Amino acid sequence: MSITSNLNTIKATLPENVTLVAVSKTKPVVDLMEAYEAGQRIFGENKIQEMADKHEQMPKDIQWHMIGHVQTNKVKFMAPFVSLIHGVDSLKLLQEINKQALKNDRIIDCLLQIYIAEEETKFGLDEKELTALLSSSEYKELKNIRILGLMGMATFTEDQNQIKKEFTHLKSIFDSIQNKDAQCRDAQQCISTENHFSIISMGMSGDYQLAIECGSTMVRIGSSIFGGR
Numbered sequence: 001m002s003i004t005s006n007l008n009t010i011k012a013t014l015p016e017n018v019t020l021v022a023v024s025k026t027k028p029v030v031d032l033m034e035a036y037e038a039g040q041r042i043f044g045e046n047k048i049q050e051m052a053d054k055h056e057q058m059p060k061d062i063q064w065h066m067i068g069h070v071q072t073n074k075v076k077f078m079a080p081f082v083s084l085i086h087g088v089d090s091l092k093l094l095q096e097i098n099k100q101a102l103k104n105d106r107i108i109d110c111l112l113q114i115y116i117a118e119e120e121t122k123f124g125l126d127e128k129e130l131t132a133l134l135s136s137s138e139y140k141e142l143k144n145i146r147i148l149g150l151m152g153m154a155t156f157t158e159d160q161n162q163i164k165k166e167f168t169h170l171k172s173i174f175d176s177i178q179n180k181d182a183q184c185r186d187a188q189q190c191i192s193t194e195n196h197f198s199i200i201s202m203g204m205s206g207d208y209q210l211a212i213e214c215g216s217t218m219v220r221i222g223s224s225i226f227g228g229r
């Protein structure tokens, strides 16, 4: 199967409200260009240097999403161009993104990563930490970032019920924040003053259909498009 046909097959199954991030980590630019020629404009990478190199070499109408764990000292390398950072999991990181966004005279869109899996190795905030972050005065001072939603990764398992439980958990956290946000009157108390909070990034090659059933609005698909890594 070619990248083009994989992409078309997947796109045909996605509901209209679900955005496809083509996860192109480790893949050469020729492969990304094939997806680009087939109409794909959103690419996800998990290493900042690799993403910056590809950004340099490829057409400028591509939206680059950082889906991996972000080290604070590397934010500056993507700040000029990154379109969405999925894996934000601390106030310290948000503050650095805000600082670099300001230097570049932009607002950088972010998702907060929530820990939903039963695996020690995965990153993310729990619900308490999320609430604490969003209600902190330090967060409210950040004018050059926007939180557009949440991101999560399910446990790597064959157990569909387990995965479904984790996705449903993320969706319920998302709903409660979105509700609060929609009702908020005082701009100081809002997460986003213009109801930007709308993205749930969940689902990968193995579990994206289930993720969509559970309310995902953004899927991150790599190997089903570009082949194994």
Ligand SMILES: *Cc1c(COP(=O)(O)O)cnc(C)c1O
Binding pocket: 023, 025, 046, 067, 068, 153, 203, 204, 205, 206, 220, 221, 222, 223, 224
């Ligand atoms: C690699 C990766 C993906 C894509 O995984 P596939 O199984 O190849 O679809 C999605 N999300 C994150 C955070 C990743 O690191």
